[in-house]
Amino acid sequence: MTDLRAFVLGALELERTDRGLMPHRLPAWARAQTDDPQLHLVEAQPAGVRLAMRTAATRLELDVLPTKRQYAGAPARPDGSYDVVVDGELAERLTAPGGNVLLVDMMTGANTFEPGEPTTLVIALPAGEKDVEVWLPHDEQTELVDLRADAPVAPLPAAGPRWVHHGSSISHGSIATYPTETWPVVAARLAGLDLVNLGLGGSALLDPFVARTIRDTPAALISLKLGINVVNQDLLRRRALGPAVHGFLDTIRDGHPSTPIRLVSPIFCGMHESVPGPTGVDMAGMAEGRVAFVADGDPAAVARGALTLEVVREVLAEVVERRHDPLLSYVDGLALYGAADAETLPLPDNLHPDSATHRLIGERFAALGDW
Structure with a gap:
């Protein structure tokens, strides 16, 4: 199993769960200072969080476990998108069907959690060495389970201030x-x-x-x-x-x-x-x-x-x-x-x-x- 921690940018903490890594945008000590379920929900939605790597691979397989948020009485929300950027250009958008479901009653604030299973995203890439970023869904909690490739992958350091x-x-x-x-x-x-x-x-x-x-x-x-x-x-x-x-x-x-x-x-x-x-x-x-x-x-x-x-x-x-x-x-x-x-x-x-x-x-x- 690939250690994904070195590939993650934009998160302030990575929590080890039973399934994988959960990116957090607030550290545990900060989360412990509030019992607000809204804040606990949104800080774990990985807005701005991405996997970044340098590789010659032409095929990546990324296992993820999303948590889908649905509102009682409202139309189903579309699945979150995983945006694949290659050498700075958007190359592909993928979704992860299934996963966990969090049903939210907007009137009472009550939540119902239904567990699900991970999904494998298959990412096709052009030949040759390239920089690859996978931007995680900004409004859908995502646990990172595993990454496989048909060639070595190396973490890509953050670029710019x-x-x-x-x-x-x-x-x-x-x-x-x-x-x-x-x-x-x-x-x-x-x-x-x-x-x-x-x-x-x-x-x-x-x-x-x-x-x-x-x-x-x-x-x-x-x-x-x-x-x-x-x-x-x-x-x-x-x-x-x-x-x-x-x-x-x-x-x-x-x-x-x-x-x-x-x-x-x-x-x-x-x-x-x-x-x-x-x-x-x-x-x-x-x-x-x-x-x-x-x-x-x-x-x-x-x-x-x-x-x-x-x-x-x-x-x-x-x-x-x-x-x-x-x-x-x-x-x-x-x-x-x-x-x-x-x-x-x-x-x-x-x-x-x-x-x-x-x-x-x-x-x-x-x-x-x-x-």
């Missing part, structure tokens, strides 16, 4: 179809960066253990895309948001005193621009078999400190201005995706961008240039 990015489900990749279509991967590939994606669906909540994780992770560049999740959960008031962001940055600076940091505010989301959270499920949409979201907050609560995306952008810009940190910059999320973009590329579920919009955001982020 390491970029550590933290954000919400949008940074995680919802609802992009393929792992190489999420905006951080688009930006990283365009800019030649070694991505560690700490985009955590529903969980960019200024948790101190996430700040300490970033503090302790080697990085040449850091970006933080904050705001939408604290609105989604109606988690904070304006009074608390600024100090919480300052504390988050203080912790990161303890480990990265001279690393450039970009603080990125939320992209345009019409339902929450001037209406606070919480975010609710569109029940009429659910009745029609589609997942969509609505803003359930009271606009009058803004005067009492409730957060909207407009308020969040003001606070984040103020934080950057007050810190007088020449290596800290502010990026207005509306420059990545604004109201005019929403006219031509609307958010399909009112909250998350599709693949075309992910590409637009990634291209614009990469075009920001040097940090």
Whole structure:
């Protein structure tokens, strides 16, 4: 059996399970500091995680055990994609039928787990020495079981400066179809960066253990895309948001005193621009078999400190201005995706961008240039 640990890039920890290796994007000590099932679910979805190797093989066999997430009452989700990139170019997309199933009741939060069996992915490659990357599904937990090849394979070191990015489900990749279509991967590939994606669906909540994780992770560049999740959960008031962001940055600076940091505010989301959270499920949409979201907050609560995306952008810009940190910059999320973009590329579920919009955001982020 091949020791796959040396081939994995983009994960902060590899857990040995009964079947293989489970990539994690948060270390065990950080996971132990919360009992939130949402965070435990999404941090083990390998967004930005890939196998990288140099080989002359023309056939690879990769055994994987995916865990498919399905929502009760909603249409079945498509299988996650394994994107094969050869010498920098997308060569093939594969899926792994079967595997485990996690059935989620969005109304109660209850989960039902049904165990399954591994699947073998057969990857055909051109002749000759080449660099091969297999990007794992960004929204589907995947245990790596074994790798076989018809020629020797060698681990491929990460190329380019390491970029550590933290954000919400949008940074995680919802609802992009393929792992190489999420905006951080688009930006990283365009800019030649070694991505560690700490985009955590529903969980960019200024948790101190996430700040300490970033503090302790080697990085040449850091970006933080904050705001939408604290609105989604109606988690904070304006009074608390600024100090919480300052504390988050203080912790990161303890480990990265001279690393450039970009603080990125939320992209345009019409339902929450001037209406606070919480975010609710569109029940009429659910009745029609589609997942969509609505803003359930009271606009009058803004005067009492409730957060909207407009308020969040003001606070984040103020934080950057007050810190007088020449290596800290502010990026207005509306420059990545604004109201005019929403006219031509609307958010399909009112909250998350599709693949075309992910590409637009990634291209614009990469075009920001040097940090």
